[in-house]
Amino acid sequence: MSLLLLVLDLVGTFVFAISGATAAVTRRLDLFGVLVLSFVAGNFGGITRDVLIGSVPPAAINDWRYLAVSLLAGAITFHWSSAIDKLSSPVLVFDAAGLALFAVSGTQKALAFGLNPVMAALLGMLTGIGGGMVRDILVVEIPTVLRADIYALAALAGAATVVIGQYLHVPATAATAVGALLCFWMRLMAIHHGWRLPVARRSEQLGGASAGSKDRKD
Amino acid sequence: MSLLLLVLDLVGTFVFAISGATAAVTRRLDLFGVLVLSFVAGNFGGITRDVLIGSVPPAAINDWRYLAVSLLAGAITFHWSSAIDKLSSPVLVFDAAGLALFAVSGTQKALAFGLNPVMAALLGMLTGIGGGMVRDILVVEIPTVLRADIYALAALAGAATVVIGQYLHVPATAATAVGALLCFWMRLMAIHHGWRLPVARRSEQLGGASAGSKDRKD
Amino acid sequence: MSLLLLVLDLVGTFVFAISGATAAVTRRLDLFGVLVLSFVAGNFGGITRDVLIGSVPPAAINDWRYLAVSLLAGAITFHWSSAIDKLSSPVLVFDAAGLALFAVSGTQKALAFGLNPVMAALLGMLTGIGGGMVRDILVVEIPTVLRADIYALAALAGAATVVIGQYLHVPATAATAVGALLCFWMRLMAIHHGWRLPVARRSEQLGGASAGSKDRKD
Numbered sequence: 001m002s003l004l005l006l007v008l009d010l011v012g013t014f015v016f017a018i019s020g021a022t023a024a025v026t027r028r029l030d031l032f033g034v035l036v037l038s039f040v041a042g043n044f045g046g047i048t049r050d051v052l053i054g055s056v057p058p059a060a061i062n063d064w065r066y067l068a069v070s071l072l073a074g075a076i077t078f079h080w081s082s083a084i085d086k087l088s089s090p091v092l093v094f095d096a097a098g099l100a101l102f103a104v105s106g107t108q109k110a111l112a113f114g115l116n117p118v119m120a121a122l123l124g125m126l127t128g129i130g131g132g133m134v135r136d137i138l139v140v141e142i143p144t145v146l147r148a149d150i151y152a153l154a155a156l157a158g159a160a161t162v163v164i165g166q167y168l169h170v171p172a173t174a175a176t177a178v179g180a181l182l183c184f185w186m187r188l189m190a191i192h193h194g195w196r197l198p199v200a201r202r203s204e205q206l207g208g209a210s211a212g213s214k215d216r217k218d
Numbered sequence: 219m220s221l222l223l224l225v226l227d228l229v230g231t232f233v234f235a236i237s238g239a240t241a242a243v244t245r246r247l248d249l250f251g252v253l254v255l256s257f258v259a260g261n262f263g264g265i266t267r268d269v270l271i272g273s274v275p276p277a278a279i280n281d282w283r284y285l286a287v288s289l290l291a292g293a294i295t296f297h298w299s300s301a302i303d304k305l306s307s308p309v310l311v312f313d314a315a316g317l318a319l320f321a322v323s324g325t326q327k328a329l330a331f332g333l334n335p336v337m338a339a340l341l342g343m344l345t346g347i348g349g350g351m352v353r354d355i356l357v358v359e360i361p362t363v364l365r366a367d368i369y370a371l372a373a374l375a376g377a378a379t380v381v382i383g384q385y386l387h388v389p390a391t392a393a394t395a396v397g398a399l400l401c402f403w404m405r406l407m408a409i410h411h412g413w414r415l416p417v418a419r420r421s422e423q424l425g426g427a428s429a430g431s432k433d434r435k436d
Numbered sequence: 437m438s439l440l441l442l443v444l445d446l447v448g449t450f451v452f453a454i455s456g457a458t459a460a461v462t463r464r465l466d467l468f469g470v471l472v473l474s475f476v477a478g479n480f481g482g483i484t485r486d487v488l489i490g491s492v493p494p495a496a497i498n499d500w501r502y503l504a505v506s507l508l509a510g511a512i513t514f515h516w517s518s519a520i521d522k523l524s525s526p527v528l529v530f531d532a533a534g535l536a537l538f539a540v541s542g543t544q545k546a547l548a549f550g551l552n553p554v555m556a557a558l559l560g561m562l563t564g565i566g567g568g569m570v571r572d573i574l575v576v577e578i579p580t581v582l583r584a585d586i587y588a589l590a591a592l593a594g595a596a597t598v599v600i601g602q603y604l605h606v607p608a609t610a611a612t613a614v615g616a617l618l619c620f621w622m623r624l625m626a627i628h629h630g631w632r633l634p635v636a637r638r639s640e641q642l643g644g645a646s647a648g649s650k651d652r653k654d
Contacts, residue, residue: 030633033582054274056490146251197248272492364469415466418517
């Protein structure tokens with residue numbers, strides 16, 4: 001179980017690192033910038049969770065495998081960036097898998113450190129979305145997760161499943177598997193059907209929307 | 219006293235969370251983005267302070283009431299954003315109150331963890347301004363507090379009052395009240411009279427304010 | 437040795453603080469914004485390292501001298517910003533010296549806290565580049581270190597020298613001196629010869645470099 005979690009965790013890191021490296025290559029950052037964004041996207045969520053629950057040094061700092069996997073993903077993306085471009089659909093699937101796993105493993109770690117269930121679920125969600133948020137901040141963009149389709153909500157649903165499972169004394173393995181599958185399924189459905197969260201209605205004269213959306217990427 | 223501090227702390231969180239949600243609504247973020255910015259604006263200052271002084275998990279992560287208050291503020295802002303717009307002046311007053319409280323309560327917590335007086339006052343100031351700084355970074359703006367009217371200085375004055383009070387053996391309650399009132403008053407005066415801090419003089423050819431985009435690197 | 441390290445550390449803080457203050461003055465931030473960017477640029481790298489290795493409160497928060505040096509640098513830059521402009525070449529030299537020192541001292545501290553050699557070298561590098569990264573994020577720019585000439589690599593080379601020296605049982609003083617000189621020399625050579633890291637090749641239709649600036653906000 002523990003080995004399985006580690007493997008899945010490293011797979012999640014790898015996929016997220018590719019998303020960071022792709023963002024860096026698109027913005028013409030140099031090789032170092034690509035590797036930094038790989039590491040940040042793959043590990044920042046987990047690092048933040050570990051700092052907040054007092055588990056220092058964070059696993060991603062203390063265990064060289066997270067670094068190795070991140071650098072490998074960055075190097076691959078750097079050298080075969082045109083090929084990665086063509087893979088966007090598989091990457092989205094892997095990204096959904098990474099999100100699912102980080103959400104449930106992050107929640108479990110927070111529960112193990114004694115956080116209350118609600119905050120443990122939120123830290124699980126943060127583990128899943130944190131890397132992508134800082135990736136976007138570093139390339140000076142409003143984080144995708146704050147304005148895009150169902151992403152954080154899928155992570156939260158997976159994390160909540162783990163918490164509810166613990167409350168109901170369901171075996172941890174089962175709750176984890178169900179939570180991860182739920183998150184994965186929600187995310188794929190959101191991509192497939194273009195599900196989005198609502199945006200607040202604004203009075204016309206504010207003009208806000210146009211200012212915001214003109215320079216917004218899509 | 220402790221209950222009073224908690225109530226005031228939650229009121230401060232609520233008001234700052236409204237400022238975060240308003241920033242998110244203006245930029246057309248979705249519901250999740252609005253709730254994240256509510257939580258960040260209301261709690262990031264305190265979370266940063268707690269991480270820096272080694273009080274983990276931070277109170278805002280460990281106590282569900284901070285989350286509940288933040289989400290409530292976010293939901294209200296999301297549904298009645300037009301009404302909130304009309305309230306800008308009351309919001310500024312509440313914001314000044316939140317700043318005052320966070321500055322003094324943050325200072326007290328830092329002193330309680332054994333920091334030296336100068337750094338305790340600065341951490342108190344950081345508690346007051348940190349949430350708004352990260353709110354602005356997430357929506358890709360230079361933090362208001364770095365370029366706007368007297369804001370951080372009011373927080374620092376309140377925080378310094380608490381520190382000086384402790385040094386002079388004034389009862390903590392009295393020093394806290396005076397510090398909070400001083401900060402609140404300075405902030406209201408700054409808004410009312412348009413007080414601003416000076417900006418460095420630059421040689422003419424630099425072109426000043428408009429230069430912001432011109433002197434950006436590429 | 438310890439006194440020497442402290443002095444060099446404070447010199448590094450001073451020089452990095454000038455770089456932060458200069459960025460703030462150029463963007464017309466007010467006096468407070470200038471002082472904040474001074475402190476952030478001079479100390480954020482070390483603060484992040486200390487939080488990640490569990491050394492809280494961080495030295496820069498706990499020792500008033502780091503603050504004093506940062507504020508002094510900020511005040512000097514604020515009042516004599518035209519003079520500082522003319523100094524850009526000496527500032528680059530001092531900046532290279534600060535980078536060299538932060539890289540080796542950060543690595544030593546991480547090793548002392550029991551991190552494995554690879555991560556200790558990376559934390560040393562982070563100590564050197566962290567302040568400048570947050571400085572750039574606060575003024576809404578893609579961090580220079582992610583896209584500019586050889587900078588992080590110089591820090592990494594210095595940090596790796598310290599780690600290798602420890603592995604080979606070379607006296608710490610010697611390894612530190614060699615590491616710092618190597619970083620300093622690499623950085624000066626990179627400036628002098630315009631050394632840069634490679635950028636990934638992209639298919640033509642993506643538009644590459646120009647796309648980066650077009651979708652930048654103003």
